Amino acid sequence: MNERIFRVLEFQKIIEQLIKHAATSIGKDYASKLRPVSNIDDVVRLQDETDEAAQILRLNKTIPFGGITDIRMSLKRSTIGGVLSPEECLNVADTIYGGRQVKSFIQNLEENVPILKGFVERITPLKELERKIKNCIDDHGQMMDSASQALRSIRTSIRTFESRVREKLEGYTRTNSKMLSDVIVTIRNDRYVLPVKQEYRGSIGGIVHDQSSSGQTLFMEPKAVVDLNNQLQAAYSKEKQEIDRILKELSAKIAEHNEFLSENVSVLAEMDFINARALLGSHMKAAKPKMNNKGVIKMKQARHPLISMDEVVANDVEIGDTYTTIVITGPNTGGKTVTLKMVGLCTLMAQAGLQVPALDGCELAVFKDVFADIGDEQSIEQNLSTFSSHMTNIVEIIKHVDRDSLVLFDELGSGTDPGEGAALAMSILDEVIARDARVIATTHYPELKAYGYNRDNVINASVEFNVETLQPTYRLLIGVPGRSNAFEISRRLGLNEEIINRAKGLIGVDSKSVENMIASLEKSQLSAEKDYEKAHEILLESEQLRDQLNREWNQFQSKREKLFKRAEEKAEKAIKQAQEEAEIIVKEIRNMKSNVELKEHEWIEAKKMLEDATPNLTTKKPKSKTVSNESKELQPGDEIKLLTVNQKGEVLDKVSENEYLVQVGIMKVKVKRNDLQFLGKPKQTYEKPIATIKGNNYHVKTELDLRGERYEDALLKLEKYIDDSLLAGYPRVSIIHGKGTGALRKGVQEFVKSHPGIANSRPGSSGEGGSGVTVIEFK
Structure with missing residues (x-):
């Protein structure tokens, strides 16, 4: 694209705004080189990048670019054998840390930002290099004593020499204060000196390193501290040599990781550039095109x-x-x-x-x-x-x-x-x-x-x-x-109307026609815009009315459901109360069994009829499609309802094309298909095949599986099963309640202890199911 267009359209001003939104110097460098591209795939990719960063901004989150600096020149110098300064080494460590922070931030985002996550995958943490630099250089760019054992030893000797020099010089200030311009110890040319008055130069003796502007004060190093100062300077020299050695070692380590560091810098610059584009879009209230x-x-x-x-x-x-x-x-x-x-x-x-x-x-x-x-x-x-x-x-x-x-x-x-x-x-x-x-x-x-x-x-x-x-x-x-x-x-503006009319007469007919046509078009345009605005207002009102009707309809449905539920709960409570009263009566009759002769099957059948009379309360809506009562072919084991007596039962066998053998309670009867209503397939209870015993012409399984049942429902089923087993004349039966939390097992055991018809009970053996089964023996 030609460069002239950027000047004509003032594209550089856009770049200047973009640079202000970049957080790092490398990001600003990338922003300064902003140029349009002409390949649509590249443009779409750039827009997707910006949109992902804008998505993060919309969530009030900020990518952490703190501590990241432009270390490209330092990396280049290290690769050609140059020794980096402590500040340059510290910048490398801070940039490594900053890159790791950016990587962690992007990877932990729950939002879908695949492009940015792909970028940070290219960032190498380099924790060991960062740790090595930070162990040598403090946050102010100063080499620490812990950088090496030799440096620690040298600095200890420096502090010793400094202390001895200052001690000697302070002795001079106490004993010869009248010879000094000021009672202080100062430094000239990296050596400790005293400010001596000009006239006492010979009395102090030593080396003159400097003098005041007036010439009245000489900064002298007394002979007594010359050797100590020399030893101190030698220690300073050793310190510098050791620091240079450490920096050379660190620079070599940085050079070893140059490829990874360069890639990290490139990725971080690109991400800062993308983030700056998103920030500029947010500032302009812009949209993704x-x-x-x-x-x-x-x-x-x-x-x-x-x-x-x-x-x-x-x-x-x-x-x-x-x-x-x-x-x-x-x-x-x-x-x-x-x-x-x-x-x-x-x-x-x-x-x-x-x-x-x-x-x-x-x-x-x-x-x-x-x-x-x-x-x-x-x-x-x-x-x-x-x-x-x-x-x-x-x-x-x-x-x-x-x-x-x-x-x-x-x-x-x-x-x-x-x-x-x-x-x-x-x-x-x-x-x-x-x-x-x-x-x-x-x-x-x-x-x-x-x-x-x-x-x-x-x-x-x-x-x-x-x-x-x-x-x-x-x-x-x-x-x-x-x-x-x-x-x-x-x-x-007040021009005479006569002049205006004369001017109108001088223009051509074609020009008049064009002007009239334009005026007509403008009028039509304004009218169309007014009609559009009015139609838009009506549309908005219609949408508001629709939303209001939807809300009111939903409120009505919700209130209706609550009323139905409340009525059903009330009915269920009444039925439950009736069942509890019936249970009390049944228990009293059972307790009177020793005094009054009563047939077992009579109260069992009465109790079963009570259970069948309980309505199935549900708020579920009926299915829109049902299978015809006459068209459904029944299979042995299917649960059915015998419509003539309104009792539930089970299909035993198919006798003919339109006739089935069914069992309802203790009765086995042949029934026409039209008199049967299909209720469903039997529930699978226990995978292990369960043997059945025929006793007193009454079919009852020798095991009852209560796993998965609610506590109250399980005890009701247990009570009915014990009664049926007594009626069938079984010597013993097994109750499968599982281990679980132990609540159901405890309830079964308490029920067994209080039942007058049970002689003994025990946990199942290892072959019978262990503690997940209770074996009952009848009297």
């Missing part, structure tokens, strides 16, 4: 990125679908040039991976080139006129324009004779349109107002002007050419 390679641009409420949101007027722009060219007419300072620059700048931003200031759902095209001839670019150095300057640009554009180009013409054909300029403008547009480029042009020529009506791929547009206030509204009106408004403006 959908990209295409068909030359289609559709933006709703698009704003110029460089104009304050408080001042800019948002406009809808659409091109490339039903028409490829827009010709905008209207008054000066009406916003035509702003519209041109807005479309061009948004296109460049989108192709550079930036979001654009428009509503969600906007769509932009990927162009190979964006060309623009905007403003008065007269070249004084080349001695070119305004017209010549424009034509030079246009000639260069026509050389390169094709179907993958977006072309922006501002005041096309201006700067020369109006008639020739208009003809030239139409001819240039015809040429560019013929190459299937996307074109937006602005003009003052009235001849171009009718241009859009004579071309299939061209549409007129204008910027609105308020005649009442004599101010432009900056609104773009697609489909309506602009009109002069000269007569209306003159009238508002």
Whole structure:
């Protein structure tokens, strides 16, 4: 893409804003090199990257880029054998730590950010190198005593020498204070000295290292401390040598990891760059554009990125679908040039991976080139006129324009004779349109107002002007050419009506017709917009009414369900109370068994009829489709209801085509199919085959499986099963209750102890199921 377009559309100002949002120096460096790309796959990838970072921002989360610096030059020096300074080594360690923080943050995100997670996979933690550097250099960039044993020893000797030197010199200050300008110990040329008065130079003796500006004070090193100072300087030299050795070792270690460190820096710079793009989009209240390679641009409420949101007027722009060219007419300072620059700048931003200031759902095209001839670019150095300057640009554009180009013409054909300029403008547009480029042009020529009506791929547009206030509204009106408004403006400014009428008589008939047509179009446009706004309001009211009805309907359904549930709970409570009373009566009858002769099967049948009389309360809705009672073929074992007596039973066998043998209670009867209602398949209770014993002509299984049952239901089943087993005359039976929490087992054992018909009970043996089974023996 040509560099001139970046200057014309002020793309550099976008880059400057982007740089401000980068957190690191390497991110700012990447941002400064921002350029659009022309491959649609690359553009889509860039937009997806920005959108993932924007997704993190929308969750009020921030990627931690703290501590990351540009260490690329340090890495380069280390690889060629250079020794890094403590500050450079510390920057390497901080960048390693920062990279690890960024990696951990992205990997722990629950949001779907596959591109960013792919980036951080390339970051190598390098904890050992970071630890080694931090063990040698403190947070202020100073080498620590712990960096090596030798350094610790040297610094201990330095502190000893310093202490001895200061002790001797402080002795001088106490005994010879009158010879000193100030009773202090100071340093000159890295050696400890005393400030001696000029006249006592000979009395102190030693080496003069400096003197005051007045010459009255000499900074002298007494002979008594010369040797100690020499030893101190030697220790300083050893310290420097040891520090250099340690730094050389650290630099070599950094050079060993140069490849990983360089990759870490590259990834972190890229992520900071992506995050800066997202931050800029958030600042502009921008949206992710959908990209295409068909030359289609559709933006709703698009704003110029460089104009304050408080001042800019948002406009809808659409091109490339039903028409490829827009010709905008209207008054000066009406916003035509702003519209041109807005479309061009948004296109460049989108192709550079930036979001654009428009509503969600906007769509932009990927162009190979964006060309623009905007403003008065007269070249004084080349001695070119305004017209010549424009034509030079246009000639260069026509050389390169094709179907993958977006072309922006501002005041096309201006700067020369109006008639020739208009003809030239139409001819240039015809040429560019013929190459299937996307074109937006602005003009003052009235001849171009009718241009859009004579071309299939061209549409007129204008910027609105308020005649009442004599101010432009900056609104773009697609489909309506602009009109002069000269007569209306003159009238508002007070020009004599007679002069205005005479002027109207001087203009041509064709011009009058065009102006009348434009006025009619503007009126129709305004009327259509009002109708649209009214229809939109009605739509919103309808949606609110629909939502309100849905809420009220849901509330009604919820209240209805609660009432049904409350009624069923009340009924269930009453039935349960009746069952409890019946149970008390049954127990009393059982206790009276020794005094009153009573047939067992009579109270068992009575109890079973009580259970069958209990309604099946449920709030579940019936299924929409049911199998016909007559069409369902029954199988042995199916649960059924005998409709003639309203009792549940079990299918034993099929006797004929329409007749079945069923067992209801203790009865076995042959029944017609029409008298049977299918209830369901029998529940599987215990996988192990259970033997049945025929006793007293009554079929009862010798084992009862209570696993999975509710506690109350299990005890009811147990009680009925004990009664049935007694009636069948079994000597013993097994109750399978499982181990679980032990609650059901305990309940079974307590029931067994209190039952008068049970002689003994014991846990099952290892072959019988262990503690998960209770074996009962009857009297």
